[in-house]
Amino acid sequence: MEMIRFDWIINAFIFAVLGISIFWIAFILIDKLTPYDLWGEIVKGKNQALATVVAAMCLGIAIIVAAAVHG
Numbered sequence: 001m002e003m004i005r006f007d008w009i010i011n012a013f014i015f016a017v018l019g020i021s022i023f024w025i026a027f028i029l030i031d032k033l034t035p036y037d038l039w040g041e042i043v044k045g046k047n048q049a050l051a052t053v054v055a056a057m058c059l060g061i062a063i064i065v066a067a068a069v070h071g
Helices: 006-033 038-043 048-070
Strands: none
Touching: 006 038, 006 048, 038 048
């Protein structure tokens, strides 16, 4: 019995890249739809409340992407 299945490793890598890509596309799309630059407001403006909202949004997107890729 093989301990390491390379087809599983390749599948895991493909799904990881796919999930990360979908996550970043969704984040960029939401960033473009907002009236201001999210990253600039968080980093340059040090807006803690916006950072918390964006973190919650990122978790929500990540959960949706993970469920879509897994199932």
